[in-house]
Amino acid sequence: xxxxxxxxxxxxxxxxxxxxxxxxxxxxxxxxxxxxxxxxxxxxxxxxxxxxxxxxxxxxxxxxxxxxxxxxxxxxxxxxxxxxxxxxxxxxxxxxxxxxxxxxxxxxxxxxxxxxxxxxxxxxxxxxxxxxxxxxxxxxxxxxxxxxxxxxxxxxxxxxxxxxxxxxxxxxxxxxxxxxxxxxxxxxxxxxxxxxxxxxxxxxxxxxxxxxxxxxxxxxxxxxxxxxxxxxxxxxxxxxxxxxxxxxxxxxxxxxxxxxxxxxxxxxxxxxxxxxxxxxxxxxxxxxxxxxxxxxxxxxxxxxxxxxxxxxxxxxxxxxxxxxxxxxxxxxxxxxxxxxxxxxxxxxxxxxxxxxxxxxxxxxxxxxxxxxxxxxxxxxxxxxxxxxxxxxxxxxxxxxxxxxxxxxxxxxxxxxxxxxxxxxxxxxxxxxxxxxxxxxxxxxxxxxxxxxxxxxxxxxxxxxxxxxxxxxxxxxxxxxxxxxxxxxxxxxxxxxxxxxxxxxxxxxxxxxxxxxxxxxxxxxxxxxxxxxxxxxxxxxxxxxxxxxxxxxxxxxxxxxxxxxxxxxxxxxxxxxxxxxxxxxxxxxxxxxxxx
Numbered sequence: 001x002x003x004x005x006x007x008x009x010x011x012x013x014x015x016x017x018x019x020x021x022x023x024x025x026x027x028x029x030x031x032x033x034x035x036x037x038x039x040x041x042x043x044x045x046x047x048x049x050x051x052x053x054x055x056x057x058x059x060x061x062x063x064x065x066x067x068x069x070x071x072x073x074x075x076x077x078x079x080x081x082x083x084x085x086x087x088x089x090x091x092x093x094x095x096x097x098x099x100x101x102x103x104x105x106x107x108x109x110x111x112x113x114x115x116x117x118x119x120x121x122x123x124x125x126x127x128x129x130x131x132x133x134x135x136x137x138x139x140x141x142x143x144x145x146x147x148x149x150x151x152x153x154x155x156x157x158x159x160x161x162x163x164x165x166x167x168x169x170x171x172x173x174x175x176x177x178x179x180x181x182x183x184x185x186x187x188x189x190x191x192x193x194x195x196x197x198x199x200x201x202x203x204x205x206x207x208x209x210x211x212x213x214x215x216x217x218x219x220x221x222x223x224x225x226x227x228x229x230x231x232x233x234x235x236x237x238x239x240x241x242x243x244x245x246x247x248x249x250x251x252x253x254x255x256x257x258x259x260x261x262x263x264x265x266x267x268x269x270x271x272x273x274x275x276x277x278x279x280x281x282x283x284x285x286x287x288x289x290x291x292x293x294x295x296x297x298x299x300x301x302x303x304x305x306x307x308x309x310x311x312x313x314x315x316x317x318x319x320x321x322x323x324x325x326x327x328x329x330x331x332x333x334x335x336x337x338x339x340x341x342x343x344x345x346x347x348x349x350x351x352x353x354x355x356x357x358x359x360x361x362x363x364x365x366x367x368x369x370x371x372x373x374x375x376x377x378x379x380x381x382x383x384x385x386x387x388x389x390x391x392x393x394x395x396x397x398x399x400x401x402x403x404x405x406x407x408x409x410x411x412x413x414x415x416x417x418x419x420x421x422x423x424x425x426x427x428x429x430x431x432x433x434x435x436x437x438x439x440x441x442x443x444x445x446x447x448x449x450x451x452x453x454x455x456x457x458x459x460x461x462x463x464x465x466x467x468x469x470x471x472x473x474x475x476x477x478x479x480x481x482x483x484x485x486x487x488x489x490x491x492x493x494x495x496x497x498x499x500x501x502x503x504x505x506x507x508x509x510x511x512x513x514x515x516x517x518x519x520x521x522x523x524x525x526x527x528x529x530x531x532x533x534x535x536x537x538x539x540x541x542x543x544x545x546x547x548x549x550x551x552x553x554x555x556x557x558x559x560x561x562x563x564x565x566x567x568x569x570x571x572x573x574x575x576x577x578x579x580x581x582x583x584x585x586x587x588x589x590x591x592x593x594x595x
Contacts (some may be wrong), residue, residue: 021050033081055160116493204305218585225540249466282553285471289344324354326399338376466499
């Protein structure tokens with residue numbers, strides 16, 4: 001049979017080659033939950049992105065029907081992956097997430113991955129498509145009797161290379177109408193296409209040089225801050241310092257819109273001698289490592305790409321942090337996290353940040369106890385802290401940084417009993433009620449920790465703060481905040497990223513109180529209460545936060561508590577630009593400065 005391009009079979013194969021990228025795009029959007037209709041430019045951009053995968057594969061294998069099935073299977077999986085990631089953390093898959101696949105795999109078991117009806121329907125369509133294509137074009141090979149096949153495959157390869165060049169050019173994608181939205185990635189994926197938006201976000205993999213940057217300018221800003229910043233009054237205590245970043249710890253009760261069967265923060269709210277407040281984070285629902293990076297280093301995610309993973313992208317050489325500062329003062333520095341050792345690449349980042357040791361769940365010296373989803377409880381976590389204290393040399397001083405895991409997302413464990421409910425709508429928000437029950441347990445566990453150290457003679461200071469609020473039912477969040485997200489002012493939107501903190505010591509705390517702050521500044525208050533001298537960078541942060549006490553990726557506040565977006569230009573713009581210059585310099589992005 002004549003199987004040239006213009007034969008009946010050739011035309012069928014031509015249709016498969018032409019239509020597959022288009023149908024794969026719409027299948028991805030269907031599974032993800034995107035729009036039904038798209039502008040021509042957006043459709044064309046996504047078509048070319050799919051073709052960048054499809055055409056070269058066809059050219060290399062000469063099996064266009066089989067390649068079409070593979071492409072559509074990948075479309076279903078890609079759409080489903082993004083759907084679930086949005087469901088669990090609020091953002092879809094971003095380019096830098098590919099470096100954290102191990103972390104994602106480690107926690108995936110705690111989430112409900114039940115396919116939606118649309119996913120089931122898509123899987124049925126995929127099977128039907130596979131049967132149809134593989135029967136309609138037996139063999140599915142571009143092997144006409146003439147030498148035309150070589151030309152067809154060459155054209156496909158050339159077309160594929162052109163599509164690849166287009167897909168890897170964020171500027172080309174933007175010209176076609178694919179616009180990134182760092183404030184709403186999930187929405188952008190719905191309107192701009194999951195694959196094209198993902199590729200368009202690759203432009204944020206590199207950090208842009210701040211306007212007006214030079215190494216000399218950065219050094220001058222640091223020197224000036226050191227001259228103006230107030231010093232820390234050193235104390236003779238040399239206390240042990242315990243900093244706890246509590247997973248997904250948020251204070252939904254502070255907004256006054258919830259009626260619960262019991263408060264979930266009774267102990268901490270009534271703790272005498274403690275300093276309490278709220279800090280703003282740069283992430284919501286996920287992104288734990290970004291929060292610990294901000295707290296430990298004082299650097300802000302405001303000047304780094306949206307959703308980036310600092311430990312895997314920027315902490316690639318020795319980096320100054322609270323840990324390295326305490327290490328230089330003769331402290332033993334220890335990090336504890338009851339999760340996987342390699343999560344967020346902590347095993348490689350912690351030594352570079354100045355930690356002498358790192359203990360993961362496999363290294364615990366106390367019996368493991370879990371709360372929900374197999375996660376180690378806060379009570380067990382704190383028993384390990386007590387073990388470390390009891391087994392250290394009495395003359396040794398300890399800086400211990402603990403990242404908890406009890407309250408991690410996936411609040412759907414049917415075997416974990418819910419004890420805290422909303423009195424006006426019990427059972428309506430099961431995820432939120434399971435989360436609130438967990439936070440209540442965190443409050444009780446912290447009481448045991450404080451009680452132990454209140455009976456010790458060695459001076460010890462404890463700071464606990466939340467890394468980010470949890471991703472829960474949107475209806476519950478709207479109820480807790482008292483406003484729907486679509487109707488939020490800038491200040492209300494920034495409040496979505498508030499988490500509580502508490503600072504307590506078994507000796508009197510003296511010094512300035514943080515009030516509302518952000519995680520990149522919170523560490524400087526810990527140093528103040530511990531009587532530790534600040535570094536030059538610490539002096540800069542201390543001076544900066546006098547004028548702008550909270551600075552995050554989302555926005556910032558002034559000393560009067562007014563909230564601002566980074567998109568606006570005002571009297572603070574120049575000051576914030578200076579922060580970006582100093583951070584760029586200290587993170588070593590200026591390779592010419594030798595920093």
